[in-house]
Amino acid sequence: MDSQPLKKTPLHALHVELGARMVPFAGYDMPVQYPGGIIGEHLHVRASAGLFDVSHMGQLRLTAKPGRNAAEALERVVTSDILGLPAGRMRYALFTEESGGILDDLMVSNVGDHLLLVVNAACKEDDEAHLRRAIAKDVEIENLSKRALLALQGPRAEDALARLAPDCRGLSFMGTAFWVIEGERCFVTRSGYTGEDGFEISIPDHAAEHLARRLLAMPEVKPAGLGARDSLRLEAGLPLYGHDIDRTTTPVEAGLAWSIAKRRRTEGGFPGAEVVRRQLAEGTKRKRVGILPEGRQPARDHTEIQDSAGRRLGEITSGGFGPSVNGPIAMGYVESGSASVGQPLGLMVRGKALAAKVVGLPFVKHGYKRN
Amino acid sequence: MSALKYTKEHEWILVEAGVGTVGITPYAQEQLGDVVFVELPEVGRKAEQGKEIAVVESVKAASEIYAPVTGEVVEVNKGLPDEPAKVNSDPLGGGWFFKIKIADAGQLSSLMDETAYKAFCEGLH
Numbered sequence: 001m002d003s004q005p006l007k008k009t010p011l012h013a014l015h016v017e018l019g020a021r022m023v024p025f026a027g028y029d030m031p032v033q034y035p036g037g038i039i040g041e042h043l044h045v046r047a048s049a050g051l052f053d054v055s056h057m058g059q060l061r062l063t064a065k066p067g068r069n070a071a072e073a074l075e076r077v078v079t080s081d082i083l084g085l086p087a088g089r090m091r092y093a094l095f096t097e098e099s100g101g102i103l104d105d106l107m108v109s110n111v112g113d114h115l116l117l118v119v120n121a122a123c124k125e126d127d128e129a130h131l132r133r134a135i136a137k138d139v140e141i142e143n144l145s146k147r148a149l150l151a152l153q154g155p156r157a158e159d160a161l162a163r164l165a166p167d168c169r170g171l172s173f174m175g176t177a178f179w180v181i182e183g184e185r186c187f188v189t190r191s192g193y194t195g196e197d198g199f200e201i202s203i204p205d206h207a208a209e210h211l212a213r214r215l216l217a218m219p220e221v222k223p224a225g226l227g228a229r230d231s232l233r234l235e236a237g238l239p240l241y242g243h244d245i246d247r248t249t250t251p252v253e254a255g256l257a258w259s260i261a262k263r264r265r266t267e268g269g270f271p272g273a274e275v276v277r278r279q280l281a282e283g284t285k286r287k288r289v290g291i292l293p294e295g296r297q298p299a300r301d302h303t304e305i306q307d308s309a310g311r312r313l314g315e316i317t318s319g320g321f322g323p324s325v326n327g328p329i330a331m332g333y334v335e336s337g338s339a340s341v342g343q344p345l346g347l348m349v350r351g352k353a354l355a356a357k358v359v360g361l362p363f364v365k366h367g368y369k370r371n
Numbered sequence: 372m373s374a375l376k377y378t379k380e381h382e383w384i385l386v387e388a389g390v391g392t393v394g395i396t397p398y399a400q401e402q403l404g405d406v407v408f409v410e411l412p413e414v415g416r417k418a419e420q421g422k423e424i425a426v427v428e429s430v431k432a433a434s435e436i437y438a439p440v441t442g443e444v445v446e447v448n449k450g451l452p453d454e455p456a457k458v459n460s461d462p463l464g465g466g467w468f469f470k471i472k473i474a475d476a477g478q479l480s481s482l483m484d485e486t487a488y489k490a491f492c493e494g495l496h
Binding site: 038039296298300321350 | 404405407408410426428430431433452455459
């Protein structure tokens with residue numbers, strides 16, 4: 001057990017003031033919920049707008065050294081097309097290793113003269129070390145540790161943010177921009193982890209609380225914690241690193257090959273490229289699928305999945321309750337032969353096989369503004 | 372309410388004419404968060420004090436309910452599985468789980484009264 005004190009984000013005092021239940025997460029003291037409860041927060045995000053503090057995540061700036069190319073360098077360690085990522089756009093990417101396993105998933109933004117990365121909190125130290133080992137000769141790597149990150153998510157997020165940044169109405173899904181908001185230069189992307197429309201706002205630490213209070217004072221916006229963040233992303237079919245994806249899962253098994261552009265599949269040049277190529281050609285032994293239990297009993301992480309004869313098919317990697325679905329939902333890996341939509345499954349909960357079936361993802365349709 | 376007793380596992384039992392109605396306390400529902408699932412015992416099930424008798428699950432966690440006393444389940448709150456949120460909104464009333472015919476009334480003296488339970492909860496922080 002780690003005996004180090006928990007780290008705090010710039011919004012810590014605000015969370016406590018709002019009555020949040022705080023829990024340790026990736027070494028930080030974070031709000032899992034506010035007094036309204038996880039279900040209320042989740043539903044409010046889908047109906048209106050929720051504000052999440054995701055400042056615990058890692059933000060890294062990559063600037064090319066003289067005569068070098070940052071996108072080219074980053075492509076040596078990620079699966080995505082970065083060279084072809086236009087300025088003002090962002091993209092989903094994976095850090096992989098030689099075995100084809102996934103080291104982390106991340107978002108990469110091209111802001112013209114540098115790249116901005118957002119990585120998972122639990123992986124951020126390893127990710128930074130990985131980057132330094134692999135590409136430090138080509139890029140200056142800065143840990144933007146003095147910046148907070150706020151996620152404003154939901155169909156009314158644009159209405160709320162437009163009062164402070166009217167240009168947000170013109171930003172499309174996966175677009176990026178630098179705007180002055182409440183006197184501070186902020187980096188904003190139209191993206192998120194809930195399946196809804198929304199924005200992620202990177203702002204200097206000292207200005208984070210003020211912006212959060214301004215947003216929370218708006219009629220559309222309520223605070224939302226990590227509990228709701230998890231139920232929202234699960235309904236959206238989005239993988240969580242450390243659960244649905246990790247070093248033992250490949251991008252193809254995880255259903256994330258869509259994020260590997262054709263050029264990268266053919267040319268390779270990232271760790272595990274050969275494994276990806278082979279798996280795309282030959283298939284994989286197992287696949288990540290959506291799982292819908294019958295009834296109301298949730299099936300949690302690590303629940304064994306069996307067929308009707310009691311043979312093991314796989315395991316649940318994310319399981320819980322979907323407030324918008326109003327029932328239990330899960331994701332997991334099953335052998336590829338049993339991965340078709342409609343396939344009946346047995347989920348071993350408390351010694352009994354709970355009936356379930358494979359379903360398509362997402363459980364709730366995405367609300368991205370793609371225009 | 373002198374007839375209301377509490378366990379260290381945050382169950383309450385309200386005894387009337389040898390039958391105890393059982394549920395979880397306001398403290399327990401607050402700790403759990405939004406309840407999304409309950410599994411009730413079958414009527415006729417023999418319960419043993421301290422042994423698992425029911426299940427309550429919230430968005431984030433699964434939790435067992437233990438029988439506060441030994442006895443036989445004589446009635447269950449049939450509507451509760453369809454309205455698990457009642458456990459949060461009315462834990463001492465409509466959120467009751469089951470009724471148990473008490474085999475040994477002496478076991479009740481090992482449970483806490485209201486004052487003792489309140490002190491117990493305060494000591495948990």
